[in-house]
Amino acid sequence: MNDQPSQQPDEENPAVERAPVEPRKVSFIGLGVMGGEIARHIAEAGHELTVYNRSPDRLQRWKEANPGLAARVAANPAHAALDADVVITCVGNDDDLADVVLGPNGAFRTMRKGSTFIDHTTVSARIARQISVEARDLRIQCVDAPMTGSQIGAKRGTLTLMCGGRDEAIESARPVMEAYSSRIVHVGKAGAGQTAKMACQICIAGNVAALAEAVRFAQASHLDMDKVYEAISGGAAQSWQMDNRWSSMDADEFDFGFAIDWMRKDLGLSLDEGRGLGVSLPVAGLVDQFFAEIQAMGGGRLDTSAIIKRLPRKKT
Template structure:
């Protein structure tokens, strides 16, 4: 909720002077790549590492005005860094680049700042925080919401877990690419908050899919339906940004179904560990499995509507 007084939500600063930092960014995918660009444009000194060299080449071609160093492994990227940012794939990827024999924590100096933007389990976030404490490194788990568009625009929302001193060290850096920075609580709470976020998104898309199919079956003017219902309690980001594309079966963009299934799996695992039943989440997760079976694993999560056949309409 945004009206709470604690934890605080920190708006991004757009005009404040920036103290240049030596920052390593590990993982240059659809989220990490734009983050690195914003950091470079803010005047920070960049070192980059990506497991797939082609992404490094693509990033440099897209940002010829930024002079970033290229590291051969995460340890090399971190050895002269003041701040290390990771944005990789899953728990195993994160453990490898942070805790592995050539990982960040083998070289990141004491007093350094480690920020992870990967969506992973709360368990690995807490494990990394313990390792960071022993190495006297500030550690923040900060999964994101705002999608690729938010990363490109620098308007992400970050849900952060970690000690208050770590958040204070990380916030001036994260403001280069985030509009809202919320300190949720201790280590791992950022990841738990992201699980709640994904549960909400997946459930909204499931309802939106059924609503749109009903409107189509009734032969309604879909633009008029959107105009009528988007101004009331049914309004959501998903409705505003996906109604039109779902109506035209356009799904080759955005947050992939495969990624959503990974995230819902994390939420379901966390729920089981807490003795908590999440029946709607489990059901929507299986709906997404149907989309994967249809070959839509790399399509946007709004492709969930594909499992509902059209009945008349236009």
């Protein structure tokens, strides 16, 4: 899952217009917050869409939200993948991904030689490399492509995709991925997309933690918060987090965006990978502990900007 939704109105950032493409048979597995929007773009681009979701309730909500879309509903991942040109997954974690891809009813049971597999789940580099090996043996093109750009980016079709895999796999996937992204970056071999996403989450975590301290500092100084934002957002301190979370953190509003539970999952992947690489990640580790404090307070489903709740607001 990935990451922070913008608060800017949709009309200020319209969806990207797409050129017509050759229709493909595309199967999409995982209709969550991000996946449901991506699947919609795929159908709207003219591809022949098949969908599968493990939770029938979520599948029903997706169908109700997209009444005009023509999509076949599959009974399981293997059924979804049957005769597909491209199979895409966007699920929860390593175990979920292994189940829908490699399990008894997994997509790889029925995917044909020469077809393309794309995974948008944020998972470990280890499972991404394992799936790549399995795909190679089955002569399936394989891409690990975690994303950034937020729920609103998924809605508008402007996601950034960090892709790992062979050149030919990326090019095979590109015509479909272009239906819901504005930037596709081939960062390296299998698993490289996942490690790039880990670097992304490390940056976000450190940024939002520092922003929380800045907001509390400015509040304690009895400054005009709008004026402070105007003054500092035009310089080197500017960031997406500042532009989209300064005012909501000041107002103690956190019921939106990328949940702390999800960020802790992602930071756990980063810290595990760092240990394997022999790389020290002290800031990521510290911020992960801060997020754990918010979870202990019952705030695991709040946006990551709720990290500010661990810093008491000075009473006036």
